[in-house]
Amino acid sequence: MAVQRLGQYTVQLSRPPRITAAFTLMGPREGAGPLGSYFDGIVDDYMWGETSAEKAERKYLEQAARRALQAAGLTEHDVDCFIAGDLLNQIVSSTFSARSLGIPYLGVFAACATSALALGLAAMLVDGGFARRVLVATASHYQAVERQYRYPIELNIQRGATNQYTATGGAAAVVAPPEEGAGPRITRITFGRVVDWGVTNANDMGSAMAPAACDTLMRHFQDTNTTPGDYDLILTGDLAKVGSKVFRALVDRAGVTLGGKHMDGGASMYTPEQWSGAGASGSVCSMAVILGYVYKEMARGRFRRVLVLPTGCLHSPTTWQQGDSCPGISHALVLEND
Amino acid sequence: MAVQRLGQYTVQLSRPPRITAAFTLMGPREGAGPLGSYFDGIVDDYMWGETSAEKAERKYLEQAARRALQAAGLTEHDVDCFIAGDLLNQIVSSTFSARSLGIPYLGVFAACATSALALGLAAMLVDGGFARRVLVATASHYQAVERQYRYPIELNIQRGATNQYTATGGAAAVVAPPEEGAGPRITRITFGRVVDWGVTNANDMGSAMAPAACDTLMRHFQDTNTTPGDYDLILTGDLAKVGSKVFRALVDRAGVTLGGKHMDGGASMYTPEQWSGAGASGSVCSMAVILGYVYKEMARGRFRRVLVLPTGCLHSPTTWQQGDSCPGISHALVLEND
Numbered sequence: 001m002a003v004q005r006l007g008q009y010t011v012q013l014s015r016p017p018r019i020t021a022a023f024t025l026m027g028p029r030e031g032a033g034p035l036g037s038y039f040d041g042i043v044d045d046y047m048w049g050e051t052s053a054e055k056a057e058r059k060y061l062e063q064a065a066r067r068a069l070q071a072a073g074l075t076e077h078d079v080d081c082f083i084a085g086d087l088l089n090q091i092v093s094s095t096f097s098a099r100s101l102g103i104p105y106l107g108v109f110a111a112c113a114t115s116a117l118a119l120g121l122a123a124m125l126v127d128g129g130f131a132r133r134v135l136v137a138t139a140s141h142y143q144a145v146e147r148q149y150r151y152p153i154e155l156n157i158q159r160g161a162t163n164q165y166t167a168t169g170g171a172a173a174v175v176a177p178p179e180e181g182a183g184p185r186i187t188r189i190t191f192g193r194v195v196d197w198g199v200t201n202a203n204d205m206g207s208a209m210a211p212a213a214c215d216t217l218m219r220h221f222q223d224t225n226t227t228p229g230d231y232d233l234i235l236t237g238d239l240a241k242v243g244s245k246v247f248r249a250l251v252d253r254a255g256v257t258l259g260g261k262h263m264d265g266g267a268s269m270y271t272p273e274q275w276s277g278a279g280a281s282g283s284v285c286s287m288a289v290i291l292g293y294v295y296k297e298m299a300r301g302r303f304r305r306v307l308v309l310p311t312g313c314l315h316s317p318t319t320w321q322q323g324d325s326c327p328g329i330s331h332a333l334v335l336e337n338d
Numbered sequence: 339m340a341v342q343r344l345g346q347y348t349v350q351l352s353r354p355p356r357i358t359a360a361f362t363l364m365g366p367r368e369g370a371g372p373l374g375s376y377f378d379g380i381v382d383d384y385m386w387g388e389t390s391a392e393k394a395e396r397k398y399l400e401q402a403a404r405r406a407l408q409a410a411g412l413t414e415h416d417v418d419c420f421i422a423g424d425l426l427n428q429i430v431s432s433t434f435s436a437r438s439l440g441i442p443y444l445g446v447f448a449a450c451a452t453s454a455l456a457l458g459l460a461a462m463l464v465d466g467g468f469a470r471r472v473l474v475a476t477a478s479h480y481q482a483v484e485r486q487y488r489y490p491i492e493l494n495i496q497r498g499a500t501n502q503y504t505a506t507g508g509a510a511a512v513v514a515p516p517e518e519g520a521g522p523r524i525t526r527i528t529f530g531r532v533v534d535w536g537v538t539n540a541n542d543m544g545s546a547m548a549p550a551a552c553d554t555l556m557r558h559f560q561d562t563n564t565t566p567g568d569y570d571l572i573l574t575g576d577l578a579k580v581g582s583k584v585f586r587a588l589v590d591r592a593g594v595t596l597g598g599k600h601m602d603g604g605a606s607m608y609t610p611e612q613w614s615g616a617g618a619s620g621s622v623c624s625m626a627v628i629l630g631y632v633y634k635e636m637a638r639g640r641f642r643r644v645l646v647l648p649t650g651c652l653h654s655p656t657t658w659q660q661g662d663s664c665p666g667i668s669h670a671l672v673l674e675n676d
């Protein structure tokens with residue numbers, strides 16, 4: 001069957017590729033959270049022996065990528081592209097990992113929605129025959145991201161209730177043709193538009209991103225003629241607690257009942273005792289929830305069909321300081337077991 | 339014919355899409371340079387009525403995108419994806435333009451090689467049937483990029499002979515199936531690896547990127563079994579004068595004779611009287627030379643087959659300050675007339 005365009009925005013792949021291997025390598029705080037047991041590795045040191053938080057982030061990304069390759073029984077020579085992105089300026093964690101891996105490198109940026117952009121593009125490149133296999137990765141690091149976007153953590157700035165806490169870790173996956181494994185298939189992709197409802201508080205990214213998640217969800221439902229009932233889980237993220245509330249209200253107002261199907265990655269990463277404001281963010285967050293929690297629960301047969309809607313807040317400290325509001329984006333993927 | 343993988347790294351498209359429309363919108367300095375007559379629009383004000391250089395960069399990008407659509411006789415609803423990237427942190431010029439255009443947005447980053455990454459991906463998405471048409475754009479702005487990567491121009495820091503001058507402007511193109519127009523077709527794509535020979539001088543990006551250009555060129559020649567004789571022009575960029583010299587020496591050492599076929603975008607943007615150090619850089623530079631000079635000379639029949647090798651220096655001020663060297667990348671595209 002050929003690639004099909006469904007409606008205006010959604011693509012149905014012809015021979016949907018699989019996520020044939022995944023590796024999530026998270027920091028101590030993430031390991032101690034509710035999803036800790038789903039992660040493949042927990043590093044007990046934020047700095048991981050490096051001299052800066054930025055170099056530690058890079059190590060998380062590169063090591064996750066290497067271990068995903070290992071898990072697939074592949075080497076760098078067996079994959080044709082490395083698609084990666086992160087939050088650091090000029091996505092340097094991805095770039096320096098690409099340097100060490102030596103695989104042709106496609107850098108992408110969708111902030112905390114990088115997971116879906118990278119996985120979606122990887123699935124298209126494999127499905128179209130442009131790459132035999134693609135390695136996908138992202139990472140984020142609490143200390144590196146905080147000091148770039150907000151304040152160095154040494155200042156100990158008080159966190160608001162809408163603030164999100166950047167997750168630390170790296171997560172990577174191999175996307176390959178369906179005959180190469182048994183992981184979930186990426187069957188449908190809806191790339192998102194940039195949606196901006198004028199939230200100027202960069203400490204409330206959840207509210208800024210919620211309209212984008214709702215926009216992509218509605219377009220996906222319309223294009224595919226599906227409803228929440230067609231999915232075992234609808235995973236957003238990282239809207240965290242505040243953004244999830246806004247998201248559910250928007251979806252409700254659009255006349256769609258999510259029922260018990262909605263879960264948010266950012267709201268699920270930490271316990272209330274972990275003092276994390278509204279929850280987690282960071283480009284590793286949705287990737288780790290997809291490749292840790294969803295991937296494993298799909299392997300166990302608990303979920304058969306999952307709609308993932310990672311969300312990203314696309315502002316920069318400069319745009320925010322110059323008075324711009326915070327634009328959001330959300331890319332959707334459907335993951336399906338055979 | 340199906341998509342063919344040639345050798346390890348190169349892809350030959352099945353029904354090579356065309357660049358059906360292009361628009362280059364450049365600053366005053368670029369308009370006064372040797373390629374000025376090839377650009378579609380020259381703005382005589384760097385700030386273009388905006389209150390910051392960053393907002394001016396955004397305007398250059400968005401206006402170029404809108405005018406490329408116009409040139410193709412299309413509206414935002416006729417293209418399925420907007421693939422864009424730029425040099426500003428979190429590629430905000432692309433993001434905010436995507437917000438205004440309302441087209442599903444894929445953000446990419448390859449620094450000054452963004453042109454080839456975006457055009458190459460666009461060609462794959464169209465060829466694979468994942469998008470009917472794709473709009474591609476990039477921009478850079480001298481004042482915005484200088485103050486982010488180096489110093490605010492108000493400091494009037496003395497430039498070295500290896501320094502490059504960031505070009506100001508926006509450039510955009512529509513990539514569509516071959517039956518939709520008469521522009522050059524994107525027939526082959528070689529995505530590059532990150533190559534780093536240890537140049538730690540961030541004011542000598544040409545030398546840092548030259549090994550990447552040579553690496554991608556050699557892989558492309560090997561995969562496609564071609565030589566410089568098979569192309570009417572081999573366009574690198576922006577290696578500028580210093581990087582071009584290093585590039586030619588490396589290619590020569592690899593046993594390949596470029597003959598008179600090599601041209602560099604960065605070395606061609608300004609006259610020696612324009613005081614620009616080694617030449618131009620900036621993500622708009624290679625895009626503008628491809629979509630201005632190459633596109634028009636191909637339309638006139640002067641070139642039939644052109645190999646473009648945009649180059650990007652993927653460091654960030656942070657990595658450089660933390661002692662890392664400057665990694666380079668180069669993605670190759672073959673543009674062919676029927």
